[in-house]
Amino acid sequence: MSGYPVSAAIAEGDGYTLVENASLQGRNTFRVPARAAMLIDVRKPAALGELFGYAALKSQPLLVLGEGSNILFTRDWPGVVLSIVARGITMLDDDGERARIRVEAGENWNDFVRWSLGHGFCGLENLVLIPGTVGAAPIQNIGAYGVEVREFIASVEAWDRHVGRLTRIANADCAFDYRDSLFKHERDRYVVTAVEFTLSRRRELYIDYAGIAEELATLGVAEPSAPAVAEAIARIRTRKLPNPALIGNAGSFFKNPLVDAALADALREQYPRLPNWPAGDARRKLSAAWLIETCGLKGLRDGDAAVSTQHALVLVNHGAASGAQIRALAERIRSEVVTRFGVELEPEPLIV
Numbered sequence: 001m002s003g004y005p006v007s008a009a010i011a012e013g014d015g016y017t018l019v020e021n022a023s024l025q026g027r028n029t030f031r032v033p034a035r036a037a038m039l040i041d042v043r044k045p046a047a048l049g050e051l052f053g054y055a056a057l058k059s060q061p062l063l064v065l066g067e068g069s070n071i072l073f074t075r076d077w078p079g080v081v082l083s084i085v086a087r088g089i090t091m092l093d094d095d096g097e098r099a100r101i102r103v104e105a106g107e108n109w110n111d112f113v114r115w116s117l118g119h120g121f122c123g124l125e126n127l128v129l130i131p132g133t134v135g136a137a138p139i140q141n142i143g144a145y146g147v148e149v150r151e152f153i154a155s156v157e158a159w160d161r162h163v164g165r166l167t168r169i170a171n172a173d174c175a176f177d178y179r180d181s182l183f184k185h186e187r188d189r190y191v192v193t194a195v196e197f198t199l200s201r202r203r204e205l206y207i208d209y210a211g212i213a214e215e216l217a218t219l220g221v222a223e224p225s226a227p228a229v230a231e232a233i234a235r236i237r238t239r240k241l242p243n244p245a246l247i248g249n250a251g252s253f254f255k256n257p258l259v260d261a262a263l264a265d266a267l268r269e270q271y272p273r274l275p276n277w278p279a280g281d282a283r284r285k286l287s288a289a290w291l292i293e294t295c296g297l298k299g300l301r302d303g304d305a306a307v308s309t310q311h312a313l314v315l316v317n318h319g320a321a322s323g324a325q326i327r328a329l330a331e332r333i334r335s336e337v338v339t340r341f342g343v344e345l346e347p348e349p350l351i352v
Helices: 045-051 055-059 109-118 212-218 226-240 261-270 288-294 323-341
Strands: 010-013 016-023 035-042 062-064 077-084 089-094 098-104 153-160 165-170 190-200 248-252 258-260 276-278 283-286 305-307 314-317
Touching: 010 045, 035 045, 045 153, 045 165, 045 190, 055 077, 077 190, 109 226, 165 190, 212 226, 258 261, 261 283, 283 288, 288 323, 305 323, 314 323
Parallel strands: 035 077, 062 077
Antiparallel strands: 010 016, 016 035, 089 098, 098 190, 153 165, 153 190, 248 314, 258 283, 276 283, 305 314
């Protein structure tokens, strides 16, 4: 670890709290040790104008951090870690059929999903139990069980560091793609402060994804509703994925790779059971979990860094693993998959 002074200074401002030499171990779901030279929790986005006027934020590297469910620290952060912790859900308009809803960036994503279901809205049920904040959702364009959050985002509010003010970015300008967005490519420019959603009370449920219909049948649900689909998916996720509250992890560590259809067809000839799905533009999406498991890597452990025995896509910290050890394990997985299949795996989390 770096040689920061042991003592930490705390300062309170109008809408923010500043801590020097701050531990980040409780701020990342891998629970690996790391520190930040400065940590700022922002309760009021309007305070960003004052904060970005400080020399420290102008001269030091900046990292925006939510709940730390999509990041792996392999070292200390030498500059400023900024966390938007503002919370709140505001109904902007509601005609009984559809509604526009503003959600502050610090709201917990799963709490918002549950809120939407409780208010009779459909659409977000497939995205239940995804860890993280609402502010992080558009950055990663989170998705699960055949649904992506971009389908429901009307606009994103963000602090634009280039012009020094809050700006509203419409969905069409967010450059959403598979686990990708404008905000992911321009981390040094935008700080997401709120997200505006358009949700409907009548929407066709998406239950064609593998396992959902079977889980609904197990629950005895003959006529599915959005809350029932959420319950089914929550049960599936709980069985398949390790709980970050019980063992350090960041969910799926690798994206499902997108490859040319010709490569997918060639692999399917050799491996007929390889799961793949159309991905447009003569591309196919392959199952990263299947590739990893077929390499015999599920359950692989190197010290306290390991591939989960529950799901091959999840890397876990059994207690004392460092971020560097988890990264080394990830590199070994990538190397073995590309050697066997000729397919490159790309990490989902941001690796610091």
